[in-house]
Amino acid sequence: MQKEAGDIFYSKIMLFGEYTIIKGSMGLTIPYSHFNGQLAFPNRDSYTDLAFAQRSNQHLYEFWYYLQSLANSGELLSDFNTDRLKEDLDDGLYFESTIPEGYGLGSSGALVAAFFQKYVSNPGINKTELSPREIRTLKEQLAQLESWFHGTSSGIDPLICYMKHPLLLRDLDHIEPIGLPQYNEQHSEAIFLINSGKPGRTAPLVQNFMNRYHHDKVFYNFVKNTLTPLNNACINNLIENQKEKFYNSLKELSAIQEEFLQQMVPSTVRQIWDDGLNSDEYYLKLCGSGGGGFVLGFTQNYIKTRKILENKGMEVIPVYQDLRKNDKTIVR
Structure with a gap:
């Protein structure tokens, strides 16, 4: 009997808070349904890339070994059914995903969220009515699972993928x-x-940021006194629907990211980044750790902006339009 695939989990976009959230700033993150993934089993009636499914399955076996070692030592924070996971892996379980890796969209977060949904006992949980304490506990449990993929994890990516709802991180x-x-x-x-046309590498960029933050007094002051307040202003102005203030603070944020975080701004978008600032038609900012992957943009005239950017040979993908098509609408 063919086993059923798991629930679909979306990618995520951190609208604001990349890097500064590490040092206590606010953050704002949303699920993004354009890219998604789900746990699945090879099906003779589907057009699954069998070689991909087998590679994914082997990768997930390694993840199971990690979970089982935590369970055996009594360190596993969640009530994860590792025995059931092993049975499903033996039947060919893999992760079918359209989320590109290295593009700042939380590919491992979606995978962890899918595992948590399928193998952790949470009967009848209402994700939108969790208390702050329950959310913190959930984040810790998810962080432990995702740490296998990156060595360490804040738990934010799998949390937003699991909740499927915008989250404000104070x-x-x-x-x-x-x-x-x-x-x-x-x-x-x-x-x-x-x-941007190429994937980014998160670990070395984050390490570079942290080294500069702790050893460069000028950079430390910049992050604390300029970058963080601007980041928080963007979030507050957006959620309070103060559009004029929002775009003013966003333009400032875009400008200082390009000036002081040059290593994170992909070289392929630097000219159009400048063009947006000079024309005020749109503003660009980092999406995730940067260095490659996607860049996030905001505009008050999408039709015109899209034509401008596509004429320059750039691939433009709308975010908020896709989110409003989702039956679990997050934009209100």
Whole structure:
């Protein structure tokens, strides 16, 4: 009898808070349904890439060994059914995903969320009514699972993928679901992604940021006194629907990211980054750790902006439009 695939889990986008969240700033993250993944079994009636499914299955066996070692030592924080997972892996379980790796969209977060949903006992949980303490506990459990993929994890990526709802991070320990204001279709406001054309590498960029933060007094002051306040202003202005203030603070954030975080800005988008600042047609910022992957954009005239960028040979992918098509609408 053919086993059924698991629930679909979306990628994520951190709208604001990349890097600074590590040092206590606010963060705002949303699920993004354009890219997604689910646990699946090879099916003779589908067009699955069997070689990919087998590679994924072997990768997940290694993940199971990690979980089983935690369970055997009594260190596993969640009630994870490792025996059931082993049975499913023996039957060919793999992760079918369209989420590109190294693009800042939480590919491992979606996988961890899918595992948590399928193998951890949470009967009848209402994800939108969790208490702050329950959310913190959930984040810790998810962080432990995702740490196998990256060596360490804050738990934020799998948390947003699991919750499937925008989350406001007042700091790493104070997280709450939140609704975002509706964009005005008459003015064609939009959030979008630009493909830089190459994946990024998170670990060395984060390490570089941390080294500069702890050993460069000028950079430390910049992060604490300029970058973090601007990041928080963008979040507060957006959730309070203060559009003029939002775009003003966003333009400042875009400018200082390009100036002071040059290593994180992909070389393929630097010219159009400048063009946006100079024309005020759109503003770009980092999406995730940067260095490659996607760049996040905001505009008050999406039709015009898309034409401008596509004429420059850039791939533009809308964000907020896809989110509103989702039956679990996150934009309000």
